[in-house]
Amino acid sequence: MPTLLTRDPSDAVAVLEGGGTCAFPTETVYGLGALARDAEAVEAVFQAKGRPGDNPLIVHVADLEAVEGVATMTEMGRRLLEAFAPGPLTVVLPARSGLAPTVTAGLDTVAVRVPSGIALEIVRGVGAPVVAPSANRSGRPSPTTWQAVLEDLDGRIDAIMQGPPTAIGIESTVVDASSRTPVVLRPGSVTLAQIRDVCPDARNADHGDGTIRSPGTRHRHYAPRATVTVVDLEDAQPGSDAAWIGVSEPPDGYGLATVCADLEDYARRLYDAFRRADAHELTRIEVERVEGDGIEAALSDRLRRAAAR
Numbered sequence: 001m002p003t004l005l006t007r008d009p010s011d012a013v014a015v016l017e018g019g020g021t022c023a024f025p026t027e028t029v030y031g032l033g034a035l036a037r038d039a040e041a042v043e044a045v046f047q048a049k050g051r052p053g054d055n056p057l058i059v060h061v062a063d064l065e066a067v068e069g070v071a072t073m074t075e076m077g078r079r080l081l082e083a084f085a086p087g088p089l090t091v092v093l094p095a096r097s098g099l100a101p102t103v104t105a106g107l108d109t110v111a112v113r114v115p116s117g118i119a120l121e122i123v124r125g126v127g128a129p130v131v132a133p134s135a136n137r138s139g140r141p142s143p144t145t146w147q148a149v150l151e152d153l154d155g156r157i158d159a160i161m162q163g164p165p166t167a168i169g170i171e172s173t174v175v176d177a178s179s180r181t182p183v184v185l186r187p188g189s190v191t192l193a194q195i196r197d198v199c200p201d202a203r204n205a206d207h208g209d210g211t212i213r214s215p216g217t218r219h220r221h222y223a224p225r226a227t228v229t230v231v232d233l234e235d236a237q238p239g240s241d242a243a244w245i246g247v248s249e250p251p252d253g254y255g256l257a258t259v260c261a262d263l264e265d266y267a268r269r270l271y272d273a274f275r276r277a278d279a280h281e282l283t284r285i286e287v288e289r290v291e292g293d294g295i296e297a298a299l300s301d302r303l304r305r306a307a308a309r
């Protein structure tokens with residue numbers, strides 16, 4: 001079946017309600033939606049993405065009341081959701097039954113988010129929990145435009161909503177809020193400092209503690225075909241075979257250069273710049289190093305993962 005392209009959110013709602021798979025924009029990246037209580041629809045998401053079965057999905061719902069339909073609310077979960085929902089923050093909570101078992105990859109917790117904008121409109125329209133992992137082939141950069149979704153998933157999913165490019169451009173902050181001490185499992189545009197304003201004890205995941213808190217972080221992610229190297233401006237090595245992505249103006253000689261206005265712009269444009277470098281068949285991508293605790297933490301996490309071989 002060819003993939004339906006539509007500009008109408010109500011078409012997306014109809015496809016999802018019918019048990020189909022439909023990609024739509026969220027404020028972070030494009031998500032691949034399916035009914036979270038429909039095991040076949042959820043299986044179609046794993047198949048289309050080629051996603052490993054041990055990597056659980058984020059469930060998207062319309063409000064806090066709907067969160068309690070899929071998860072047991074905790075004190076920390078409530079504080080976080082009251083502060084950041086709707087928005088680019090996912091909380092991990094004890095799971096209730098009723099979801100397709102593959103959604104949680106067999107864990108007794110579930111990741112839940114209340115998205116904003118068009119995604120919220122769609123989830124409200126469906127009126128039931130919707131899984132929506134990033135709408136890319138597993139291992140590829142997450143899609144920030146509908147064209148990127150089409151590139152990866154044409155013919156593999158039922159529909160794509162042709163919405164605008166996504167505003168944030170990197171995936172949501174994931175926080176384990178199942179215990180008294182919230183743990184940031186995946187950095188995102190909601191920063192640790194912002195989280196600590198409402199949960200002062202929150203901390204980053206300690207990868208030295210031996211437990212893999214977020215199964216998905218085990219897998220290689222966000223990577224273009226070209227080899228990615230994280231560099232400082234003074235170590236830039238231009239060439240017609242290479243792309244530059246960063247906030248600094250690079251030396252002349254790159255085959256492609258993406259110079260971002262600021263760090264938010266860097267996050268917004270990163271994955272599209274990866275895909276453009278691949279489309280131009282460049283073999284190297286140099287990404288400018290960033291350091292800091294704000295959006296820098298999320299950006300440098302994505303740069304590091306893209307550079308990992």
Ligand code: AMP
Nearest residue numbers: 056109110111133134213214215216217
């Ligand atoms: P994606 O949907 O592609 O943005 O990826 C979802 C991320 O959330 C992955 O890193 C998952 O491992 C993580 N995640 C989903 N459910 C859980 C859970 N129950 N516990 C910990 N991490 C989770």
Ligand code: MG
Nearest residue numbers: 133134135142
């Ligand atoms: Mg993903």
